[in-house]
Amino acid sequence: MRPPLKWAGGKRSLVERIVGLLPSDYAERRYHEPFFGGGAVFFHIAPVGGSINDVNPRLINFYRMVRDRPEELIEEASRYRYDDEEYYARRSRFNSPGLSDVEDAALFLYLNKTAYNGLYRVNSRGEFNVPFGRYENPKIVSKRSLMRTSELLRKVDIRCGDFTYVLDVVRRGDVCYLDPPYHPASETANFTDYSAEGFGMEDQERLRDLCVRLDEVGVVFVLSNSDTEAIRDLYSGCEGLSFHSFITRRMISSKVSSRNSGHDLLITNSV
Ligand SMILES: C[S@@+](CC[C@H](N)C(=O)[O-])C[C@H]1O[C@@H](n2cnc3c(N)ncnc32)[C@H](O)[C@@H]1O
Incomplete structure (x- = not known):
């Protein structure tokens, strides 16, 4: 897989x-x-x-949401578009307090697919600071594969x-x-x-x-x-x-x- x-x-x-x-x-x-x-x-x-x-708590929240609430996660992440203006708006949303677990996970997925080199890097205040990455038509949400991942993750204990x-x-x-x-x-x-x-x-x-x-x-x-x-x-x-x-x-x-x-x-x- x-x-x-x-x-x-x-x-x-x-x-x-x-x-x-x-x-x-x-x-x-x-x-x-x-x-x-x-x-x-x-x-x-x-x-x-x-x-x-x-x-990494935000990485683990992502896997837990894939396991427990995959449909909501897919629906949320499917709304996000790939362009640099939207990227920086989503990145600052990701760095703001009070996100629901589903939105946090959807933003995590989006940033992973669209950030430079797919890097996850935070500054000393814990803010994600990777710049926009240039890709040819990146696939942000693969519904079928996230649903299969969800099934597999149900078999294990997910810790942070x-x-x-x-x-x-x-x-x-x-x-x-x-x-x-x-x-x-x-x-x-x-x-x-x-x-x-x-x-x-x-x-x-x-x-x-x-x-x-x-x-x-x-x-x-x-x-x-x-x-x-x-x-x-x-x-x-x-x-x-x-x-x-x-x-x-x-x-x-x-x-x-x-x-x-x-x-x-x-x-x-x-x-
Ligand atoms: C080399 S990466 C693992 C890569 C993984 N094998 C893969 O295929 O993508 C190391 C991971 O360890 C995590 N990590 C760092 N310190 C840790 C700790 N004290 N306990 C558990 N995980 C930790 C990091 O967040 C990072 O995701």
Whole structure:
């Protein structure tokens, strides 16, 4: 299934490799994705149950509205037109208080399809500030695919918060894919602005500790990150993990200079 949103750091190009590391019966297991973003792996797998989570409340409101009130969301978003004047009016509406959950989700979808590079970026006051993007006839609402997405999302618990929640919900035999904001591979490639708070080395350490716990509980996990010395060092003391490195072209920054290729690292306890 195609993900409904574009998302920076989206894993569409790595999906096959990630799924290839999972046990062959992964489709029948409960699946958890604590750093959901655009959920490329989740939509590829279309799991039978489990949980998804992201720290971004407006992203999560979007998925909840797709799940719970898809017709209203589609009706609202279908009213929005693609042109720069309307874009800036909708963007300022999105930044104003008092929106209903449905309007918030419809604006989120509209901005995702029409903002420059499909980026989601907020300033220190939490205001969405991405400029208008130029596209050839962008499709803002795909009714059929949103209805199918709604059906799939009804199978999972949708959370909004820190990734550590997952320890409270996993059971032995579950599968978990973890895709945190990447540790910066270089000074110019430090895109971690999904939220105003960022994701630093202390968070990477908390995540490593969580992976150790998941392994103890008997959960099969795959984690992606940039292939840096710091990340390899962080996991080097953990037993029973395997490391898989791939070259990928990164398209996460609006700066042309940092759209270069880098190495992605997949770390897993699956054998
Ligand atoms: C690399 S993106 C995930 C991309 C996703 N795999 C995809 O295919 O689109 C990382 C996500 O983690 C979220 N995030 C950042 N800090 C977090 C935290 N402490 N707990 C949970 N999610 C967090 C960000 O909002 C962002 O959506």
